[in-house]
Amino acid sequence: MAQKKTFSSRDMGIDLGTANTLVYVRGQGVVLNEPSVVAVNAVSGEVVSVGTEAKSTIGRTPTHIVAVRPLRDGVIADFEMAERMLAHFIRKVTGNRRYARPRVVICVPSGITGVERRAVIEAATNAGARQVHLVDEPMAAAIGAGLPVSDPIGSMVVDIGGGTTEVAVVSLGGIVAARSVRIAGDAIDAAIMSYVRREHSLIIGERTAEEVKMAIGSAAPAGSWSERAHRLAEELDPELDRELDRELGRELTQRFDGRPPLGAEGNEGDDVPAGDVEVTQTLPSAERCRVRGRDQVSGLPKNLDLDADQVRHAISEPVDSIMDAVRHTLDLCPPELAGDIMDRGIVLTGGGALLRGLDERLRTELQMPVITAEKPLDCVAIGTGKCVEDFASLKRVLDASPPSYTHAVARV
Numbered sequence: 001m002a003q004k005k006t007f008s009s010r011d012m013g014i015d016l017g018t019a020n021t022l023v024y025v026r027g028q029g030v031v032l033n034e035p036s037v038v039a040v041n042a043v044s045g046e047v048v049s050v051g052t053e054a055k056s057t058i059g060r061t062p063t064h065i066v067a068v069r070p071l072r073d074g075v076i077a078d079f080e081m082a083e084r085m086l087a088h089f090i091r092k093v094t095g096n097r098r099y100a101r102p103r104v105v106i107c108v109p110s111g112i113t114g115v116e117r118r119a120v121i122e123a124a125t126n127a128g129a130r131q132v133h134l135v136d137e138p139m140a141a142a143i144g145a146g147l148p149v150s151d152p153i154g155s156m157v158v159d160i161g162g163g164t165t166e167v168a169v170v171s172l173g174g175i176v177a178a179r180s181v182r183i184a185g186d187a188i189d190a191a192i193m194s195y196v197r198r199e200h201s202l203i204i205g206e207r208t209a210e211e212v213k214m215a216i217g218s219a220a221p222a223g224s225w226s227e228r229a230h231r232l233a234e235e236l237d238p239e240l241d242r243e244l245d246r247e248l249g250r251e252l253t254q255r256f257d258g259r260p261p262l263g264a265e266g267n268e269g270d271d272v273p274a275g276d277v278e279v280t281q282t283l284p285s286a287e288r289c290r291v292r293g294r295d296q297v298s299g300l301p302k303n304l305d306l307d308a309d310q311v312r313h314a315i316s317e318p319v320d321s322i323m324d325a326v327r328h329t330l331d332l333c334p335p336e337l338a339g340d341i342m343d344r345g346i347v348l349t350g351g352g353a354l355l356r357g358l359d360e361r362l363r364t365e366l367q368m369p370v371i372t373a374e375k376p377l378d379c380v381a382i383g384t385g386k387c388v389e390d391f392a393s394l395k396r397v398l399d400a401s402p403p404s405y406t407h408a409v410a411r412v
Contacts, residue, residue, distance in 0.1 A: 010094055010102040011391075013384030014086075015140070016120065018071045019162025019185060019351065021051075021085070022378065023093050024385030030378055032093055036162075038068045038081045050088040059205040073182040074109040074137075074164035075116045079123060086127035094128075101130035105387045105398065107380050109164045110136040111180030133398040135387055137161070137380055138168030139175060141349040144383030145373040149173055149397070154337030155344060158326055158362075159380060160352025162186050165322050167329040169337055173396050177332035179325045185352050187318040188213055195314030197296065202304050204293035213355070216287045216308045219319045220357030220364075319358070323365065330366070345369030349379040 013024040016036070023032040034051030041048055043064050049057070058067045070082035094102065104124050108117060117134060124132045141159040142149050149155065150173045159166040162185045168178040189209040196202050196209075287308040295302040326346070330338065345368060348359060353376040363370040373379050387394045 011104070011388050012090075012093060012102050013105045013381065013386075013388045014089075014107070014124075015381040015384055016071065016086070016106050016108070017161050017380070018069070018074055018164070020377075021089060022381035023089055024381050024388065025093055026385070026388050029385065030381050032089060033378075033381075034089070036069060036071055036085065038070060038085050040066055040068055040081065042066045047084055047088070050085055058207060072163060073186075074161065074180075075112050076119045076123060079119060083123045083126050086124055090128050101128055103131040103133075103388070104129040105133045105135055105384050107135050107137045107140040107384045109180050110138055110166055110168065110175065110178050111164070133387075135384060135398050136166075136168075136175060136178075137164070138166040138178060139170060139397050140380045140383035140387070141166070141373075142168070142170050142347070142383065143386050143394070143397075144375075144379035144381065145347050145349055147347060150393075153344070154333070154340035156329070156333075156341045156346045158322075158346060158348050158350075158353075160184050160322065160348070160350040160355075161380075162351065165325055165350075165352065167325045169329060169333050169341065171337055171340075173394075176334065176337060177329050179329040179332075181321060181325045183318050183321045184350075185210075185213075187321075188217070188315045188352070188355075191315045191318050192217075192311060195310070196291070196293070196304065196306070199310075200304055201296040202291070202293045202302055203296055204291055208291055208293065212289050212291060212306060212311060213315070216289045216306070216311050217315060218308055218312050218356040219315075220361040221309070221312065319355075319361075322352070322358075323362070326362065326366070342368050345371050347371050347373055349373045349376045351377055 011026045015022040015024075019036060021032070021034060021036045022030055025031050035055035037054040037058065038050050039048040039054040039057050039061065040046065041064060048054070048065060054067055057065065061067055068078055068081050070076060070078045070085055076082045090102070090104075106120055106124055108120055120134065121132045138157050138159055139149065142155055142157040145157060147155040147157065147170065149170050152172050154169055154171050154176070156167075156169050163182060165181050165184045166178070167180075169176045189206055192209040192212055193204055193206070196204050289306050289311075291304050291306060293302060293304070294300070330341070333341065346362065346366070348362075348370065352358070353372050359370045359372055375382070387398060
């Protein structure tokens with residue numbers, strides 16, 4: 001009996017993502033989070049490094065070393081490298097046990113084809129798994145975010161990963177309406193690279209574009225008044241006003257009841273009639289980021305300063321595509337479930353959920369609550385792990401692929 005318990009404890013859930021692979025081990029939680037990159041010797045075919053070490057070599061390898069990303073747009077693009085990468089991660093987690101053949105639950109995009117699903121199963125089996133089950137990414141994300149997926153309540157999740165954006169409405173343990181678009185974090189990085197090359201004749205790499213996105217990327221302009229700011233300006237509450245000042249980085253000056261501006265001294269002669277209010281705001285200077293690349297004309301290294309407005313303009317097309325996917329899924333949603341979503345809100349997961357201003361833009365354009373999950377980067381892995389922990393009760397969400405899914409292939 002003890003031997004059986006030890007064997008089952010090696011069961012794992014794998015978030016096989018385009019950008020990162022996360023591994024959840026039964027009873028231990030998420031134990032591995034590394035980039036989905038393999039560095040291979042092009043001459044001998046030998047794998048040089050995998051994961052974090054391999055990602056650091058992207059764009060900096062000699063001619064005989066190639067850094068490969070086995071997954072593109074959420075599906076396996078290089079079968080052999082994907083198999084080697086999975087084998088490395090499974091071996092790293094199981095500790096090179098001779099007879100370690102765990103049961104594995106892998107999440108996949110909801111819109112992939114049957115051939116692509118079989119490729120994932122075969123790669124995991126060849127990598128050392130004794131039994132492979134698949135779960136759709138939006139369902140895993142909803143489970144990981146703590147949504148009541150088994151209840152007759154509509155819940156909407158938007159999972160923005162590296163290769164795909166998964167939008168789904170879940171209820172009673174199944175997906176009611178879904179939209180899968182192959183536009184996500186990688187498309188945003190590509191849009192930044194294209195913009196810099198087109199507008200400034202500067203060639204930058206994927207890593208640089210990702211760093212720019214993380215540093216100053218945003219989906220909505222900063223500095224707009226929030227509903228709370230309007231309310232505070234009307235109520236003229238000094239304590240809350242100072243709190244707003246800290247939150248928004250604005251300098252608010254108010255004059256009322258004949259008193260000088262808050263925080264000002266030596267302005268006794270500045271009489272202001274009671275009820276006369278003056279509110280001024282000073283927004284912080286635009287955020288800037290310096291990038292380095294190769295000039296397309298001279299071929300020499302060159303520095304370029306980008307600001308947040310330029311980056312927001314550069315990524316507007318992929319962000320608009322994500323917004324359209326959310327609207328389309330809501331259009332397919334039954335009225336009763338749409339009412340539940342209006343009450344409970346939309347939950348954002350995945351690395352793309354961390355793009356600044358995305359939740360605010362969705363909230364403004366859709367006029368409904370939008371919430372970012374507590375651990376957006378780990379939601380899919382945690383949801384996949386819960387399927388492993390509670391395999392019996394969640395088995396019905398595994399290996400389910402209704403043919404009614406809407407699958408949109410779109411690239412930037």
